[in-house]
Amino acid sequence: MTSVPFHRRKETKLVFRYLTAVLLVVIFVFPIYWLFAISFKTPGEIFAVPPVWYPKSIQFNNYVVLFKDGDAKTVGNSLVLASASTFFAMIFGTIAAYSLTRFKTGGENLAVWIMSQRMMPPVAIAFPVFLLYVWLGWVDTYIGLIILYTAFSLPYVIWMMRGYIEDIPLELEESALIDGCSRWEVLWKVVFPMARSGLFATAVFTFVFSWNDFLFALVLTRTEVTTYTVQVTHYFGGQSNFWSKIAAMSVLGTIPVFITVATLQRYLVRGISMGAVKG
Amino acid sequence: MAAIAHPDRNFKYWLISPAIFLLLLIGLFPLIFSLVVSFMRVTMLETDTSFAGLANFVQLFHDARLWQSLAHTVLIIIVALPIELLLGLAMAYLFLNHMPGRPILISLLMLPTIISPIVAGATWRLLFDNRYGPINQIIGWFAGHPVPALWTVNPGLVYPAIIFCEIWQWTPFMFLILLAALSNVDRSLTEAAEIDGARLWRSFRYVVLPAIFPVMSIAILIRGLDLFRIFDIIWALTSGGPGTMTETVSVYAYVQGFRQFESSYTAAIAFLVIALLTVVVTWAIRRMGLAK
Numbered sequence: 001m002t003s004v005p006f007h008r009r010k011e012t013k014l015v016f017r018y019l020t021a022v023l024l025v026v027i028f029v030f031p032i033y034w035l036f037a038i039s040f041k042t043p044g045e046i047f048a049v050p051p052v053w054y055p056k057s058i059q060f061n062n063y064v065v066l067f068k069d070g071d072a073k074t075v076g077n078s079l080v081l082a083s084a085s086t087f088f089a090m091i092f093g094t095i096a097a098y099s100l101t102r103f104k105t106g107g108e109n110l111a112v113w114i115m116s117q118r119m120m121p122p123v124a125i126a127f128p129v130f131l132l133y134v135w136l137g138w139v140d141t142y143i144g145l146i147i148l149y150t151a152f153s154l155p156y157v158i159w160m161m162r163g164y165i166e167d168i169p170l171e172l173e174e175s176a177l178i179d180g181c182s183r184w185e186v187l188w189k190v191v192f193p194m195a196r197s198g199l200f201a202t203a204v205f206t207f208v209f210s211w212n213d214f215l216f217a218l219v220l221t222r223t224e225v226t227t228y229t230v231q232v233t234h235y236f237g238g239q240s241n242f243w244s245k246i247a248a249m250s251v252l253g254t255i256p257v258f259i260t261v262a263t264l265q266r267y268l269v270r271g272i273s274m275g276a277v278k279g
Numbered sequence: 280m281a282a283i284a285h286p287d288r289n290f291k292y293w294l295i296s297p298a299i300f301l302l303l304l305i306g307l308f309p310l311i312f313s314l315v316v317s318f319m320r321v322t323m324l325e326t327d328t329s330f331a332g333l334a335n336f337v338q339l340f341h342d343a344r345l346w347q348s349l350a351h352t353v354l355i356i357i358v359a360l361p362i363e364l365l366l367g368l369a370m371a372y373l374f375l376n377h378m379p380g381r382p383i384l385i386s387l388l389m390l391p392t393i394i395s396p397i398v399a400g401a402t403w404r405l406l407f408d409n410r411y412g413p414i415n416q417i418i419g420w421f422a423g424h425p426v427p428a429l430w431t432v433n434p435g436l437v438y439p440a441i442i443f444c445e446i447w448q449w450t451p452f453m454f455l456i457l458l459a460a461l462s463n464v465d466r467s468l469t470e471a472a473e474i475d476g477a478r479l480w481r482s483f484r485y486v487v488l489p490a491i492f493p494v495m496s497i498a499i500l501i502r503g504l505d506l507f508r509i510f511d512i513i514w515a516l517t518s519g520g521p522g523t524m525t526e527t528v529s530v531y532a533y534v535q536g537f538r539q540f541e542s543s544y545t546a547a548i549a550f551l552v553i554a555l556l557t558v559v560v561t562w563a564i565r566r567m568g569l570a571k
Contacts (some may be wrong), residue, residue: 017373018379021374023385026389031402032394032402033390034402035402035405051411051413092298095295096294096297097293103291110501114298116557117302117305121507121553123531123536124309128546130537149300153301204507208393232401233515246404257395258393258394
């Protein structure tokens with residue numbers, strides 16, 4: 001033990017801890033800052049040696065170009081695909097989770113099988129599904145990708161919602177039944193409202209998964225329903241990368257996620273801890 | 280307990296049938312389809328459905344590029360996963376107790392994890408640029424002279440580049456899960472400021488670690504499997520190059536199926552990967568008791 005009083009040592013440690021924490025945050029946030037900065041830079045600032053650390057003025061030219069060329073509509077495509085698939089995955093996933101939790105449908109084997117699907121590598125699924133979609137005429141259509149994203153999100157939704165549904169007291173459902181509700185009404189009037197915070201938390205992650213997908217969109221879209229992730233890679237090119245477009249497109253695709261996560265943050269923190277702790 | 284536990288026979292099946300139907304589409308259909316096609320000689324240009332026997336699977340075992348891609352994937356996993364785990368754990372300890380602005384700092388740390396991996400790859404592509412990127416510039420400050428490192432091209436630097444990007448994006452994920460797990464442990468055991476190093480280590484080893492172990496193993500399982508199918512970051516940074524040096528299993532399967540149009544052969548790869556993972560994952564889920 002040193003002669004430094006105990007509370008002084010504690011303060012020094014807090015300062016040290018705090019500085020380390022702030023430094024870490026700066027390191028982790030810097031790449032995102034850089035992406036945003038490039039999207040506001042002029043070509044002269046982007047291709048400056050040494051690099052310019054911040055744009056001299058905020059100008060939106062890089063974004064205007066994306067809207068003029070119509071490239072920005074790929075963000076709209078992502079929005080349609082991610083929203084629709086999240087909606088369906090939440091409904092089908094929650095009722096399936098209810099069936100698994102309350103009635104032990106299919107026993108443990110079914111639960112294990114459903115969860116093991118969460119781990120499938122997209123490329124192994126994408127290839128057979130691509131050939132199936134060619135045959136069905138579903139390549140480059142909304143319906144094709146919405147069905148695929150819904151299916152791919154289901155194991156996660158079921159996994160998460162089982163935990164939330166277990167927490168709903170059985171008595172509530174029983175008394176609703178006694179009051180003359182049908183079983184479907186019990187679902188809509190008791191289970192869904194009671195699991196509300198779980199539904200929001202799960203929906204955020206489901207939305208982000210589908211929104212961020214690249215491989216399925218790369219394989220299953222051509223021109224009509226191209227997502228923003230695929231569009232970003234269209235700007236990669238041997239010698240002259242379209243840096244301003246890469247940055248601006250990436251920011252356009254990132255802002256909706258930031259907004260979603262920020263708005264639903266209070267559900268999110270609980271969602272992460274619940275999901276992790278309950279498994 | 281009476282009514283609710285004994286439903287009308289069909290109701291519980293009605294509830295689960297849409298999910299099962301959709302899961303068969305991504306679960307069972309690709310497996311069976313891959314198996315059938317892998318015994319044929321189909322390419323995207325020629326639909327030769329004649330029976331090829333085990334030819335494609337024999338080819339799998341002699342395909343050096345496939346085994347190399349598997350080795351590349353394993354290399355990335357064994358380097359990135361321990362770093363993400365240890366760094367995430369250290370960060371969880373750092374942020375466990377109160378400090379000014381803690382919620383905001385934690386939210387900021389979440390950002391890398393919620394952006395798209397393809398955007399993460401694109402961002403690091405810009406950061407790593409040898410002339411206009413800030414990373415070489417910063418290294419140059421410390422080195423005292425300009426450093427023209429070609430991060431995404433130089434064979435000695437491509438793996439560090441990929442692993443940097445991977446660690447940057449997914450350490451926060453580990454951090455958030457471990458932070459949640461640590462928060463549930465008795466605080467007196469994790470108050471780093473109160474006790475000295477040796478006692479902190481002992482309490483971690485014998486009390487905290489066993490307490491967070493179940494959650495930690497789920498996080499390792501999820502990250503390990505995500506790393507096994509790594510595609511986006513590599514596609515954005517190197518596209519598997521230089522040559523085939525950073526080609527992972529997913530990248531290789533994509534190239535075979537959608538660039539070389541070797542349908543039957545890709546189906547064989549897909550079948551191998553799905554079958555392998557199903558066995559490993561089912562075992563892990565049962566072992567960890569996740570289904571209960």
